[in-house]
Amino acid sequence: MENYMKLxxxxxxxxxxxxxxxxxxxxxxxxxxxxxxxDIKTAVSEAVTNAIIHGYEYGEGLITIEASIRENEIEIxxxxxxxxxxxxxxxxxxxxxxxxxxxxxxxxxxxxxxxMDSLVVESxxxxxxxxxxxxxxxxxxxxxx
Amino acid sequence: MEIFEDSLIxxxxxxxxxxxxxxxxxxxxxxxxxxxxxxxILELSELTFMDSSGIGLIMGRYKITSxxxxxxxxxxxxxxxxxxxxxxxxxxxxxxxxRLDLAITNN
Numbered sequence: 660m661e662n663y664m665k666l667x668x669x670x671x672x673x674x675x676x677x678x679x680x681x682x683x684x685x686x687x688x689x690x691x692x693x694x695x696x697x698d699i700k701t702a703v704s705e706a707v708t709n710a711i712i713h714g715y716e717y718g719e720g721l722i723t724i725e726a727s728i729r730e731n732e733i734e735i736x737x738x739x740x741x742x743x744x745x746x747x748x749x750x751x752x753x754x755x756x757x758x759x760x761x762x763x764x765x766x767x768x769x770x771x772x773x774x775m776d777s778l779v780v781e782s783x784x785x786x787x788x789x790x791x792x793x794x795x796x797x798x799x800x801x802x803x804x
Numbered sequence: 805m806e807i808f809e810d811s812l813i814x815x816x817x818x819x820x821x822x823x824x825x826x827x828x829x830x831x832x833x834x835x836x837x838x839x840x841x842x843x844x845i846l847e848l849s850e851l852t853f854m855d856s857s858g859i860g861l862i863m864g865r866y867k868i869t870s871x872x873x874x875x876x877x878x879x880x881x882x883x884x885x886x887x888x889x890x891x892x893x894x895x896x897x898x899x900x901x902x903r904l905d906l907a908i909t910n911n
Binding site for chain 1: 819821822823825829853854855856857859860861863864883884887888891892
């Protein structure tokens with residue numbers, strides 16, 4: 660591991676913005692394009708929003724984000740100790756939402772999958788959820804600038 | 805927000821995430837219903853960030869305008885916002901124009 664950071668914050672919706680900006684700032688040492696940076700921000704926002712709306716549906720708790728850099732890859736782990744997901748497969752289906760009355764699009768996991776290179780979700784009912792994502796940042800020489 | 809004929813034009817700025825969506829949704833719906841409007845034009849070009857909460861907001865306004873026999877129209881030039889609009893499948897149901905004047909003259 661070449662670099663590592665850990666961030667912990669309360670599951671308040673106003674923290675969505677600052678947490679994705681922190682991860683994007685950490686990722687910027689890989690010299691990503693604006694598009695790659697926007698992809699990372701969006702994926703982090705989806706994971707954090709899920710933790711707030713779903714994981715801590717019944718009360719506030721702590722959300723942890725860990726990010727590490729290895730060569731040109733960033734790994735991001737978003738963790739909550741909330742209520743967990745009963746059926747991960749169902750939750751990851753596009754347009755599936757457990758909260759249609761809140762105008763949730765059900766696209767959260769689909770966005771994470773599309774905008775990142777890999778996505779792994781682990782969850783235990785009553786114990787919480789861990790979302791692990793990685794993204795390769797293309798080297799400057801491979802990019803059209 | 806402004807009114808043009810029977811359409812509500814909403815220019816969104818800054819970041820559209822779950823935190824921001826709730827208040828924006830209330831503002832739009834109150835204004836739309838209070839003024840007896842039919843269509844909604846959402847201008848997204850000045851958004852610096854949007855995640856799937858924005859998709860949820862757009863889908864909700866699509867539903868409301870459909871119920872009033874109106875149309876929801878999007879205006880956006882920014883690539884990062886267009887990327888998530890494209891992947892959501894929304895653009896199969898909703899028209900997207902690069903500029904507000906084009907959205908108005910074509911509808």
